[in-house]
Structures are given as C-alpha cells and as structure tokens.
Amino acid sequence: MEISDRYHSLNAAIYPWFEEQWQRVLRLHNDNHLPHALLLSGMPGIGKARLAESIAGYVMCHQPQTNSACGQCRSCVLLNSSGHPDLYFLRPEEKGKPIKVDQVRQLTEFMHNTAQQGGYRVVVLEPAESMNISAANALLKTLEEPGRDTLLILITHQLGQVLPTVKSRCQRLDCHPPDETVAVEWLVEALSVEYQEALQLLKVVHGAPLAGVDFKQQGHQALRADFLTALRDILRQRKSPPEVAGQFLKADLDLLLGWLQGLLADITRILLMGSDELVRNKDMQKMLKGVAKNSTKDKIFTLADLIQFERLGLQRRQNPNKQLLLERILIDWSALVRT
Ligand SMILES: [Zn+2]
CATH class of the missing domain: 1.20.272 (Zinc Finger, Delta Prime; domain 3)
Known part of the structure; x- marks a missing residue:
C-alpha cells in the first residue's frame, strides 16, 4: 500500500487567492458539515494541490486553531516529518498516464482499515480526470460510503472531463486563478524578482502563478547546465x-x-x-x-x-x-x- 509520499510543511501559508475557499472549508468542518468528498477544480499551476494538503492537515489536526492546524500535535508532527499513515495520495503511476483500477482497489483496502491515529483519514486524488471508466466505477462506492471521519479530496484541472457520476458525488470547490495584481505581487515575493519580470512571467504562463515559479526554476536549470558545460569546454580548450x-x-x-x-x-x-x-x-x-x-x-x-x-x-x-x-x-x- 502506498502511504503518503509527499507533504508540504504545514507552516506554509494559504495562497492569498484561496483565502475564500479555505474559510469555506473551515466553516463546513467547524459546523460538522464537511462532506465526504470535495472536488477542487481549476486551471493547473494555481496551487490546488497545496490547498488540498492544507485542508488535509487541518481536518487531521487534533487541536486545530481558528485558522490553521496547530503544528504541534502528533498528527501535525507526523505530517511535517515522515508522513501520516492516514493520509493517502492517489496519482497516476507515471505523469500523464491514467489512474488504474488496481490503484483504486488498493485505496479501497486502505479505506477498510481504521484510522491509525484516531482522527480523520484523508485521501488526495489527483487528477480526477485521469481515472478511466473502470477506475472511476471502482471509486463510486467509496465516494458514496467512505466511512466515518473520512474525507476524499479530488483535484481536477479539467472539470469537463470528470465523469458525471464522480462529479455528482462530490461537493465542488471552484478554485479561480488570482487577479493579475495579486499574482504579480506574489511572484515578486516568491522569486525575488522585479515587478516587470514577474508580470512578463505571469503572461507566459497564462496567469498561473505556480506555473510561473516552475517555469522560472526550470529555465534556470537549463541555463545553468549550459553555462557549466561551457565553462568545462573552456577548460578543455574546446571553446x-x-x-x-x-x-x-x-x-x-x-x-x-x-x-x-x-x-x-x-x-x-x-x-x-x-x-x-x-x-x-x-x-x-x-x-x-x-x-x-x-x-x-x-x-x-x-x-x-x-x-x-x-x-x-x-x-x-x-x-x-x-x-x-x-x-x-x-x-x-x-x-x-x-x-
Ligand atoms: Zn495539530
């Protein structure tokens, strides 16, 4: 069984453009109205996965604060270190490939076990549109009756491609990209770049700030590789x-x-x-x-x-x-x- 393999630090702040969605989930949870399944939908590169992880961290926390997980309880400590046995990530085995029915069956097995830490169990499934029909069908029962204190968070970049049977069993949380000013200001801070560069970058990635960070970092990687190769070529007198x-x-x-x-x-x-x-x-x-x-x-x-x-x-x-x-x-x- 695949136990959680990745988790960002709980101390990381909620992206300012998701504040509304975040507050909505907190309200639902505090009023005991949290549904079994949430469907986070929005364009890629705006930080939906991290929002999902923050939600997971909050509902799993044993002493949640008003606006965030406590960061101190056993659950928070587990999340911030080796990973939490009650947090399950389900993604395609290879990027761009479908989520297979066998993977969903393994998830069902996980769902049959009780929470090891005596709190919520959370499944983050991403991207929901990558489930083929048999995988989606295998998930339906779990979506209907996931068991007590269980939350499934599905993430989709293409809502139109998620099967209606899956969609109808989830509560939707629409995630919109930030306004240009908010995104540029965030990029200026995140990448330590000038306003104009951030603006230019944001345009290249169609307004998705995290895609901007990726683009910049990957561009740097390629440039660095070229430059170091050139330095070596100089030493070898090839250039x-x-x-x-x-x-x-x-x-x-x-x-x-x-x-x-x-x-x-x-x-x-x-x-x-x-x-x-x-x-x-x-x-x-x-x-x-x-x-x-x-x-x-x-x-x-x-x-x-x-x-x-x-x-x-x-x-x-x-x-x-x-x-x-x-x-x-x-x-x-x-x-x-x-x-
Ligand atoms: Zn906690």
Missing part, C-alpha cells in the same frame, strides 16, 4: 572565452556570475579540506577536483574577488558591456589551470 561570452549575452549576467562564484567556493573547499566531501555543486565534482588539483589558492581568490567586484559594479552601472565583462572573467577562468 574560447569570447565565444562563450557571446553565447550568454542575453542571459542574466549576475545569475551566471553567482553560479561561477559557487564553483570557486567549492574549489576552495576542496583545496582547504583536501577532500570533495563538502562540495555543493555535486554534478560538477570532477571538473572542480581537476581545477583544484591544477590551480592555486591565489588564482582562485583573485578570480573570486574580481567576480565580487564586477557583481557590485553591475548593480551600479546602467549599461555595462556584458560581452567584455564576461569575457574578462572567463579568460581568468581559463587561466586557472594553465601554468
């Missing part, structure tokens, strides 16, 4: 510093320099500790060891100082010559391992 500087002309220079500083800090760690145990850029360990072996502390520190100096300069200057600036740093990078 020249001006060539690489040209390749990254459009990238956020401060970001690149920050990554390079991180590498130099790692090389310093190797030099000072005599081992690569504390290296943070694990994926570049081989290259970092190579540089540490063939360079000197003096060269590393000089380059690290230069980068620090240029980063401060970047914040002050209006129109820096990015090509020249990066080129100069990359020339010093290439000289780290040359005699």
Whole structure:
C-alpha cells in the first residue's frame, strides 16, 4: 500500500487567492458539515494541490486553531516529518498516464482499515480526470460510503472531463486563478524578482502563478547546465572565452556570475579540506577536483574577488558591456589551470 509520499510543511501559508475557499472549508468542518468528498477544480499551476494538503492537515489536526492546524500535535508532527499513515495520495503511476483500477482497489483496502491515529483519514486524488471508466466505477462506492471521519479530496484541472457520476458525488470547490495584481505581487515575493519580470512571467504562463515559479526554476536549470558545460569546454580548450561570452549575452549576467562564484567556493573547499566531501555543486565534482588539483589558492581568490567586484559594479552601472565583462572573467577562468 502506498502511504503518503509527499507533504508540504504545514507552516506554509494559504495562497492569498484561496483565502475564500479555505474559510469555506473551515466553516463546513467547524459546523460538522464537511462532506465526504470535495472536488477542487481549476486551471493547473494555481496551487490546488497545496490547498488540498492544507485542508488535509487541518481536518487531521487534533487541536486545530481558528485558522490553521496547530503544528504541534502528533498528527501535525507526523505530517511535517515522515508522513501520516492516514493520509493517502492517489496519482497516476507515471505523469500523464491514467489512474488504474488496481490503484483504486488498493485505496479501497486502505479505506477498510481504521484510522491509525484516531482522527480523520484523508485521501488526495489527483487528477480526477485521469481515472478511466473502470477506475472511476471502482471509486463510486467509496465516494458514496467512505466511512466515518473520512474525507476524499479530488483535484481536477479539467472539470469537463470528470465523469458525471464522480462529479455528482462530490461537493465542488471552484478554485479561480488570482487577479493579475495579486499574482504579480506574489511572484515578486516568491522569486525575488522585479515587478516587470514577474508580470512578463505571469503572461507566459497564462496567469498561473505556480506555473510561473516552475517555469522560472526550470529555465534556470537549463541555463545553468549550459553555462557549466561551457565553462568545462573552456577548460578543455574546446571553446574560447569570447565565444562563450557571446553565447550568454542575453542571459542574466549576475545569475551566471553567482553560479561561477559557487564553483570557486567549492574549489576552495576542496583545496582547504583536501577532500570533495563538502562540495555543493555535486554534478560538477570532477571538473572542480581537476581545477583544484591544477590551480592555486591565489588564482582562485583573485578570480573570486574580481567576480565580487564586477557583481557590485553591475548593480551600479546602467549599461555595462556584458560581452567584455564576461569575457574578462572567463579568460581568468581559463587561466586557472594553465601554468
Ligand atoms: Zn495539530
């Protein structure tokens, strides 16, 4: 049986755009009117899964506060650490694949066991539209009679594709994307970016703030991978510093320099500790060891100082010559391992 495998920290705040939905669920629960099954519906990337988890945390908490779970009781502690045996996540085994009837049968088995911690049992099923007809049929009985103190939270990104028999057995909680201003302000905070960048990002992801965070983070990942590969190519003399500087002309220079500083800090760690145990850029360990072996502390520190100096300069200057600036740093990078 699959026991909960993921849970965000209960301390995480409710997204401001879901405050209304959150209050509605709290009211239902406090009035003992919570239905057996909720269907959270809305576009992807707006945080429905986290809302579902917050609801689960609240109803499972043994001493809920006015507006949140207590964070201290056994249930909260379990949720915040290893996972709670009474919280069950049901998702496709592979992203984009359907939820299979066998998975629903395993859920039924879970439902037959009593709650291990003597409180609510919660099932989070996502996405509801990915159940094929036999899986949905297998779920119907559970949806009708889930047993006492049980809550099923179904999440759907495409309400129109959820089978009517499933829909009619759930109470719907419609989740709308936030207003543009709210979303942009949230992104500014969440990503530490300027208002204009957040606005631009939000447009790219059609107004779904969490999709914006993903997009930004994934973009960074790809950029980082390209930049580190280029740095390695320079050391192997496959590419020249001006060539690489040209390749990254459009990238956020401060970001690149920050990554390079991180590498130099790692090389310093190797030099000072005599081992690569504390290296943070694990994926570049081989290259970092190579540089540490063939360079000197003096060269590393000089380059690290230069980068620090240029980063401060970047914040002050209006129109820096990015090509020249990066080129100069990359020339010093290439000289780290040359005699
Ligand atoms: Zn609690």
